[in-house]
């Protein structure tokens with residue numbers, strides 16, 4: 648009896664010590680970076696995830712530059728972001744209308760002007776992007792090229808302008824908004840997935856180049872997020888794509904934005920929300936940067952199990968595709 652009691656006490660003490668050590672470790676390794684009075688540039692900042700990020704950083708005291716094409720949307724986003732400033736007198740919110748997919752020089756010019764007004768950029772969030780869904784044979788070459796120009800080059804251009812400046816100052820944060828479809832290619836997203844995979848390669852290499860200069864790189868991997876962009880792509884999205892995407896849930900842009908900003912400040916490489924996204928990012932960690940001990944342990948211990956679970960998900964995706972095919976065949980025959 649007393650032996651059992653002692654054993655329990657010992658285990659209790661052990662758990663307590665581990666918990667205390669964990670809290671101390673978290674405290675010591677907490678992010679010391681803040682966005683107060685810092686200049687944050689957000690491409691695609693007039694809508695959806697980008698606008699939610701703008702609001703989030705405004706709440707942390709940042710000065711914000713929004714970049715997108717449509718001036719009306721930019722103006723109304725600016726007013727919304729201004730309402731969320733914590734020092735309304737001092738914080739500045741500005742916007743530039745630029746097409747990030749078009750040419751490097753135009754972006755360089757806009758960023759020069761942005762820095763003239765609000766000072767050096769501390770954080771760049773590349774959020775401008777879109778999806779055109781459909782099987783490869785149903786997607787135009789011009790649409791496929793446009794997606795690469797917008798989602799990949801539209802993130803690369805502003806990054807290429809700002810990285811050397813950040814390195815020179817010895818501080819900065821680059822965020823790329825990829826997608827869960829940047830880790831896993833699925834039916835109907837062949838053109839889109841490739842652009843988001845490309846961002847992952849760029850972010851990984853850039854992380855290695857930038858680390859010695861105290862410039863961090865974060866890759867956000869949201870699942871379907873409730874934005875005007877998603878509503879737009881839903882109009883032409885194949886049923887298969889919608890059903891498969893739904894396995895990772897639907898998230899609000901504010902939730903994605905909050906996580907993205909915390910992860911960017913901590914220098915975490917992959918930023919995700921939701922349990923399926925957690926499983927997928929752990930499974931697909933490959934040789935991504937090791938940024939925390941606990942993440943490394945989770946990856947080592949969970950990867951094998953998650954690979955097994957992934958086979959169940961894959962089987963269900965193939966079932967969805969087969970069922971959709973069958974239903975289409977029967978409706979065709981009925982006609």
Ligand SMILES: NC(=O)C1=CN([C@@H]2O[C@H](COP(=O)(O)OP(=O)(O)OC[C@H]3O[C@@H](n4cnc5c(N)ncnc54)[C@H](OP(=O)(O)O)[C@@H]3O)[C@@H](O)[C@H]2O)C=CC1
Pocket residue numbers: 690691692693694695696697714715716717718720745746747748774775776777778797798801824825826827868869870871872873874875876877
């Ligand atoms: N919503 C979702 O389900 C998910 C989205 N993502 C990614 O997140 C990012 C944002 O998506 P979301 O918030 O849904 O999209 P929205 O359509 O709601 O917003 C897109 C933003 O990008 C801007 N934009 C689009 N094209 C250009 C361009 N050529 N040049 C400059 N700005 C441009 C838009 O403004 P304007 O049109 O005026 O230029 C707008 O501000 C995208 O990269 C998307 O791929 C990733 C995973 C899931």
Ligand SMILES: CCCCCCCCCCCCCCCC(=O)[C@@H](N)CO
Pocket residue numbers: 778780825826827828831833836839869870871872877880891892893894895923924926927930953954956957960
């Ligand atoms: C252990 C393994 C677990 C696996 C879980 C798998 C769940 C994957 C779902 C893929 C979702 C893709 C959403 C893309 C969102 C996006 O970018 C769109 N808005 C574009 O259409």
